Amino acid sequence: MATVIEVGLSETQRQIVDLTREFARTRIEPQAAEWDRTRHFARDVIDELGRLGFLGMTVPEEYGGMGLDTITYLLALEELAAADAGVAVTVGVHSAIPATMLLRHGTAAQKERWLRPMASGERLCGFALSEPDAGSDAAALRTRAVRDGDQWVLSGTKAWATNGGTADLMVVIARSERGICAFIVPTDAPGYRPGKPEDKMGLRASNTVAITFEEVRLAAQHLLGEEAMGFGYAMEALDVGRLGVATQAVGIARRALEHSVAYCGERKQFDRPIREFQAVQFKLADMATRVEAARALAHAAAARKDRGEDITQHASMAKLFASETAMWVTTQAVQLFGGYGYMRDFPVEKLFRDAKVTEIYEGTSEIQRLIIARELYPRAE
Ligand SMILES: Cc1cc2nc3c(=O)[nH]c(=O)nc-3n(C[C@H](O)[C@H](O)[C@H](O)COP(=O)(O)OP(=O)(O)OC[C@H]3O[C@@H](n4cnc5c(N)ncnc54)[C@H](O)[C@@H]3O)c2cc1C
Numbered sequence: 001m002a003t004v005i006e007v008g009l010s011e012t013q014r015q016i017v018d019l020t021r022e023f024a025r026t027r028i029e030p031q032a033a034e035w036d037r038t039r040h041f042a043r044d045v046i047d048e049l050g051r052l053g054f055l056g057m058t059v060p061e062e063y064g065g066m067g068l069d070t071i072t073y074l075l076a077l078e079e080l081a082a083a084d085a086g087v088a089v090t091v092g093v094h095s096a097i098p099a100t101m102l103l104r105h106g107t108a109a110q111k112e113r114w115l116r117p118m119a120s121g122e123r124l125c126g127f128a129l130s131e132p133d134a135g136s137d138a139a140a141l142r143t144r145a146v147r148d149g150d151q152w153v154l155s156g157t158k159a160w161a162t163n164g165g166t167a168d169l170m171v172v173i174a175r176s177e178r179g180i181c182a183f184i185v186p187t188d189a190p191g192y193r194p195g196k197p198e199d200k201m202g203l204r205a206s207n208t209v210a211i212t213f214e215e216v217r218l219a220a221q222h223l224l225g226e227e228a229m230g231f232g233y234a235m236e237a238l239d240v241g242r243l244g245v246a247t248q249a250v251g252i253a254r255r256a257l258e259h260s261v262a263y264c265g266e267r268k269q270f271d272r273p274i275r276e277f278q279a280v281q282f283k284l285a286d287m288a289t290r291v292e293a294a295r296a297l298a299h300a301a302a303a304r305k306d307r308g309e310d311i312t313q314h315a316s317m318a319k320l321f322a323s324e325t326a327m328w329v330t331t332q333a334v335q336l337f338g339g340y341g342y343m344r345d346f347p348v349e350k351l352f353r354d355a356k357v358t359e360i361y362e363g364t365s366e367i368q369r370l371i372i373a374r375e376l377y378p379r380a381e
Pocket of ligand 1: 130
């Protein structure tokens with residue numbers, strides 16, 4: 001279908017897209033509605049993705065990953081998101097934030113011990129920054145890291161951690177007396193207490209929990225990089241994370257468009273398929289244009305990243321535009337389906353629910369606008 005990228009792909013990109021699409025078609029799509037209904041986290045499917053290398057897409061081959069460039073990673077993520085955004089966010093959080101932080105700032109020993117099993121899919125990872133009273137103002141976080149001899153002791157509560165109840169490892173941001181730090185926390189550490197899975201509007205196949213840290217003791221080598229540098233590491237990794245969220249949004253919007261194109265060709269009113277009405281054609285045209293534009297913005301930012309440029313502003317632009325596109329496109333899709341669009345039996349209402357969070361997490365749309373505007377005055381700050 002014309003809504004899917006089919007031209008201009010390299011041989012590797014073609015293979016990755018074909019492999020992901022086939023996996024999505026056979027292992028994700030047939031079950032996505034059921035997972036959504038039952039809030040089922042499909043660990044077996046995530047493990048299969050891991051065995052195929054999809055949990056190491058962003059990790060260089062020297063650490064056992066696929067070593068893909070960022071655009072190729074986004075192409076694969078789009079296919080997952082088009083099939084089920086809950087699966088895509090499970091993979092996306094693991095791949096973008098903790099893997100980036102370990103790769104850029106981990107010691108050689110930390111990369112061997114944690115990045116390698118993450119890349120091979122043996123260990124699923126998540127990222128815990130947000131707290132009940134520190135969301136947009138993440139630097140106000142209160143989780144404490146206290147040095148006790150050659151150990152660190154973590155205490156506090158995190159909110160809405162993706163993979164927090166299902167991961168093997170979490171990268172946790174906490175405050176020591178010298179500043180904000182990042183820690184690699186095995187989820188079987190005594191005192192690591194994930195809450196009940198949240199009952200979310202969308203992304204219901206992903207696991208989202210609060211986590212309480214009750215004096216979690218960690219050896220010194222669990223400090224990622226240097227003390228007091230963790231907030232900077234997290235913000236840098238969030239740039240990559242935001243490209244992932246932008247791409248999730250593109251996948252959701254693309255699928256809503258595909259369903260709409262098919263439905264408008266079949267649904268008849270006034271003795272004609274509704275696609276023959278110009279008002280419907282205009283809606284479809286605007287939907288298709290916005291999906292292409294959102295993808296282009298994400299890929300342009302990814303290309304900047306692979307050229308080694310700073311992408312803070314462009315990652316925010318991509319995330320802002322793609323998430324608002326996903327919300328707009330899925331709203332139009334529900335409208336085009338009419339009353340059926342409002343029913344759970346039809347796919348577009350799930351896409352509408354899944355789209356909303358892309359405007360919220362990894363920085364709300366308001367925060368993206370603040371970042372974009374701030375970057376317009378780099379010297380004035
Ligand atoms: C499904 C889901 C998964 C998540 N996964 C993770 C995860 O894996 N790890 C993690 O650390 N966090 C995660 N989060 C948390 C997410 O990143 C936060 O919800 C988000 O950053 C917003 O914070 P908040 O919810 O506290 O909203 P608030 O910061 O309280 O914002 C409330 C409203 O005020 C607005 N606002 C706040 N400050 C300003 C300002 N300065 N100017 C203008 N408007 C402002 C916001 O835009 C928003 O509209 C997840 C959240 C959800 C819903």
